[in-house]
Amino acid sequence: MSRLDWEDLNLFLAVAREGGLSAAANATGRSPATLGRRMLGLERELGRELFVRHGRGYRLTGEGQSLLSELSEVEARIARLSQRSGIEGLPLVKVSAGTWTTLALLRSFANLVGTPPDIRLRFVSGERVMDIAHREAVIGFRNQRPTDKTFAGRKLAKVEFAPFGAPDAPRLWIKVLADTPSARWLAKYAEGDAVCEVNSPRNALDLALAGQGMALLPTFIGDSEAGLLRAAQVVPELTHDQWLVVHEADRHIPEVRRAIDRMCRVLEGPRG
Amino acid sequence: MSRLDWEDLNLFLAVAREGGLSAAANATGRSPATLGRRMLGLERELGRELFVRHGRGYRLTGEGQSLLSELSEVEARIARLSQRSGIEGLPLVKVSAGTWTTLALLRSFANLVGTPPDIRLRFVSGERVMDIAHREAVIGFRNQRPTDKTFAGRKLAKVEFAPFGAPDAPRLWIKVLADTPSARWLAKYAEGDAVCEVNSPRNALDLALAGQGMALLPTFIGDSEAGLLRAAQVVPELTHDQWLVVHEADRHIPEVRRAIDRMCRVLEGPRG
DNA sequence: AGGTATCTTTTCACAAATGAAAAGGAGATT
DNA sequence: AATCTCCTTTTCATTTGTGAAAAGATACCT
Numbered sequence: 001m002s003r004l005d006w007e008d009l010n011l012f013l014a015v016a017r018e019g020g021l022s023a024a025a026n027a028t029g030r031s032p033a034t035l036g037r038r039m040l041g042l043e044r045e046l047g048r049e050l051f052v053r054h055g056r057g058y059r060l061t062g063e064g065q066s067l068l069s070e071l072s073e074v075e076a077r078i079a080r081l082s083q084r085s086g087i088e089g090l091p092l093v094k095v096s097a098g099t100w101t102t103l104a105l106l107r108s109f110a111n112l113v114g115t116p117p118d119i120r121l122r123f124v125s126g127e128r129v130m131d132i133a134h135r136e137a138v139i140g141f142r143n144q145r146p147t148d149k150t151f152a153g154r155k156l157a158k159v160e161f162a163p164f165g166a167p168d169a170p171r172l173w174i175k176v177l178a179d180t181p182s183a184r185w186l187a188k189y190a191e192g193d194a195v196c197e198v199n200s201p202r203n204a205l206d207l208a209l210a211g212q213g214m215a216l217l218p219t220f221i222g223d224s225e226a227g228l229l230r231a232a233q234v235v236p237e238l239t240h241d242q243w244l245v246v247h248e249a250d251r252h253i254p255e256v257r258r259a260i261d262r263m264c265r266v267l268e269g270p271r272g
Numbered sequence: 273m274s275r276l277d278w279e280d281l282n283l284f285l286a287v288a289r290e291g292g293l294s295a296a297a298n299a300t301g302r303s304p305a306t307l308g309r310r311m312l313g314l315e316r317e318l319g320r321e322l323f324v325r326h327g328r329g330y331r332l333t334g335e336g337q338s339l340l341s342e343l344s345e346v347e348a349r350i351a352r353l354s355q356r357s358g359i360e361g362l363p364l365v366k367v368s369a370g371t372w373t374t375l376a377l378l379r380s381f382a383n384l385v386g387t388p389p390d391i392r393l394r395f396v397s398g399e400r401v402m403d404i405a406h407r408e409a410v411i412g413f414r415n416q417r418p419t420d421k422t423f424a425g426r427k428l429a430k431v432e433f434a435p436f437g438a439p440d441a442p443r444l445w446i447k448v449l450a451d452t453p454s455a456r457w458l459a460k461y462a463e464g465d466a467v468c469e470v471n472s473p474r475n476a477l478d479l480a481l482a483g484q485g486m487a488l489l490p491t492f493i494g495d496s497e498a499g500l501l502r503a504a505q506v507v508p509e510l511t512h513d514q515w516l517v518v519h520e521a522d523r524h525i526p527e528v529r530r531a532i533d534r535m536c537r538v539l540e541g542p543r544g
Numbered sequence: 545a546g547g548t549a550t551c552t553t554t555t556c557a558c559a560a561a562t563g564a565a566a567a568g569g570a571g572a573t574t
Numbered sequence: 575a576a577t578c579t580c581c582t583t584t585t586c587a588t589t590t591g592t593g594a595a596a597a598g599a600t601a602c603c604t
Contacts, residue, residue, distance in 0.1 A: 003300070006281060007278045009353075010277075032553085033555095033594085037592090040407065046353070047362065047364045053552075054552095056550075056551065056600065067353065070349070074349050078276070084319065092319045150585095303562065305582090306561075326571090327570030328582095422555095
């Protein structure tokens, strides 16, 4: 026994209201042929005659009319599910990026969501690297090309790290206690005492901006801060590629595509 | 903008209740792969995260839970639509046949619907010949092979007409006023007065059974009436084939197939 | 009546959705 | 800690469903 396909009920509403297949086809974006077949299937599934098919369209039978009124109420409930107002109504794209990429993206937020906004961004980050296969994130930023051909990658500009500080700041390091390559490098090779140790990378930037010391920052962050100067050369060991990674299946979804294009423009544009 | 597919909501109920794709696959008769994809699509369409996918199954998020409770009510309404009790719940097969074939079928009604009944038969007849393409009837009886290859035909035994009457009935015709070949033949060639003229062929049989005269009947009807005897030879001009006709697309639908098989057994068995 | 416009149904080539089996993981169990 | 089991995800061949265009029908209009 095959179970009722709820989508047939949805299509029934269109055919019943429009009074025929052609008009309903316009309303639903499906072809008259499909609608005709599905209405036949629905009548069979329900074991009732819903329409009288005459040359000029579909007319409802008594049973069809009562189905129409019942389904209208169902439709109202379902409509409420998808009707979300304002930004909630926009398609959602989940982005997983590191501290600095996230910061750069947030600073160009307006360019990312469009004017007027046509997508909703959610930045997800955590200890764990987000799993794109399970869609914890849809768009991820990684430091290497995706291995699996399930994922599509787009290469971005290289990321370089250098020490940054305010012009008159003491030449002391601001250390970051985190499990990142730059923090590990700092722990290992930094000379002299640290002026401070911070838990979160983002705080190192704030401290550097306050003129308290040198922070090891990506150049695309440090160079864009008016109050900071490079306190020394780039640290070559920390230079790495950056890749934007998407699940191959998500790649062509309109809102995902838009988000990718805009992010690439933001991240690649000013850095060459 | 693509619209919400209601069937996704139906599938969501299964995944949400069963707590995973595999169990839901059993419940719905679809594969885990399909369910996984459609839940991904639903989340996208709604712009909400409904599940947390962990290694052991799908767990609902807060939004998922509220969707579940809302949809449960929708489901109850929809369930009421398809739940029909008793005979109303059985699959419907519409049959279009002439007076005599209908009569023969009705006399074997129990054999047609099965024990216990597993189909519901509706005999539709009218002035007009029912249109199988538009599904005014699903199974039709015609006197010639279907022309169009859209329709499938099954040849039945030939139909022969002869005069029938009670043993001591007067040898006067019971005339039928209808637009049928046998009625036209009677109007043209019948000798002697008519004892009566009736509007409906079925009444001619009743009148013959009452011993009032001779009715021109198909032999498969007349011979099966204990109270009637052939009053003369078969009328050769009226002999014709009989075909059972179905739309090719309906042919393999289970209840249609059953109905066809049983009708053929009933109509061919005792005569062939 | 005849013509015309519009709607349904059919045909057929194509695209999208599906399922089976394999691969990959996560949690449970010993 | 290693193994096992169960569940999800991926792959890919297949099926199902779909749409465009043609054909067929019916009501409307002149």
